[in-house]
Amino acid sequence: MPELLEVEYYRRLAERVVGRRIASVDAPDAWYLRGGLTAGELGALLDGAVVRGARRQGKLLLLDLDGDAVLGLRFGMTGRLVVDGVAAIDKLEYSSGRREPRWERFALRFADGGDLVMIDPRRLGGVELDPCLDALGPDAASIGPAALGAVLDGGVALKARLLDQSRLAGLGNLLVDELLWRAHLDPTRPAGGLDAAERRRLHRVLRRTLAELDGRGGSHTGDLFVARDRSTGCPRCGRPLARATVGGRTTIWCPAEQR
DNA sequence: CCGGATGTTCACCT
DNA sequence: GAGGTGAACATCCG
Numbered sequence: 001m002p003e004l005l006e007v008e009y010y011r012r013l014a015e016r017v018v019g020r021r022i023a024s025v026d027a028p029d030a031w032y033l034r035g036g037l038t039a040g041e042l043g044a045l046l047d048g049a050v051v052r053g054a055r056r057q058g059k060l061l062l063l064d065l066d067g068d069a070v071l072g073l074r075f076g077m078t079g080r081l082v083v084d085g086v087a088a089i090d091k092l093e094y095s096s097g098r099r100e101p102r103w104e105r106f107a108l109r110f111a112d113g114g115d116l117v118m119i120d121p122r123r124l125g126g127v128e129l130d131p132c133l134d135a136l137g138p139d140a141a142s143i144g145p146a147a148l149g150a151v152l153d154g155g156v157a158l159k160a161r162l163l164d165q166s167r168l169a170g171l172g173n174l175l176v177d178e179l180l181w182r183a184h185l186d187p188t189r190p191a192g193g194l195d196a197a198e199r200r201r202l203h204r205v206l207r208r209t210l211a212e213l214d215g216r217g218g219s220h221t222g223d224l225f226v227a228r229d230r231s232t233g234c235p236r237c238g239r240p241l242a243r244a245t246v247g248g249r250t251t252i253w254c255p256a257e258q259r
Numbered sequence: 260c261c262g263g264a265t266g267t268t269c270a271c272c273t
Numbered sequence: 274g275a276g277g278t279g280a281a282c283a284t285c286c287g
């Protein structure tokens with residue numbers, strides 16, 4: 001899915017709807033609504049409401065509405081956002097830029113005629129009213145070194161811990177692989193086994209990686225991902241990359257450099 | 260035709 | 274309780 005970087009692009013796009021009044025809600029796919037909410041209930045709650053803000057926590061996009069209502073948008077692996085006909089991202093790595101009407105899972109129509117539309121071929125995303133944020137860890141884009149250090153404990157694989165959204169919100173498979181490759185850390189190491197210098201290095205590299213890939217255009221623009229696509233070796237040393245399942249996800253790393 | 264893909268959740272193991 | 278695995282969701286792509 002969109003990882004933190006893509007959802008942040010979505011959030012910036014969603015700022016366009018702040019201050020605008022919702023005229024109607026389209027939720028043609030009941031399965032897309034989480035928490036047992038029906039399209040009718042959602043319409044009754046949202047019709048006439050004004051969007052007051054667009055926030056992001058991890059991979060969750062949050063629209064603040066009048067009163068205390070919050071609408072949570074989740075994009076799964078193939079969800080895209082289109083506002084007033086403008087897409088935040090032309091295409092995703094594992095989903096074409098095509099836009100079939102049946103992929104339109106949710107939409108807010110505004111009183112001024114514009115709209116906010118979620119396109120999601122695989123339906124892995126969803127919409128939730130007042131999502132519980134307690135289940136999300138601190139956002140990876142703003143976490144401090146001490147808090148990141150606290151995330152790293154236990155015998156679980158370092159990569160699995162960094163992907164655990166309840167401990168650290170926002171990183172997905174591609175970003176974690178790129179991050180660990182840049183930090184020269186083996187994804188299979190126990191999360192609690194890093195020494196103080198390694199934890200500091202991980203935090204420094206995290207900030208740098210997010211800033212750099214944000215500028216390049218997203219999670220799929222990392223050096224490691226590009227190398228993996230072309231099946232050349234490690235972009236730094238040229239030696240063969242390893243591929244295995246770690247934390248339940250396909251993982252690429254350089255065994256020679258990542259320790 | 261087959262396998263795998265930026266994610267989340269849940270059942271079922273050890 | 275901690276961790277791991279595999280399935281499910283639905284579609285595209287090589």
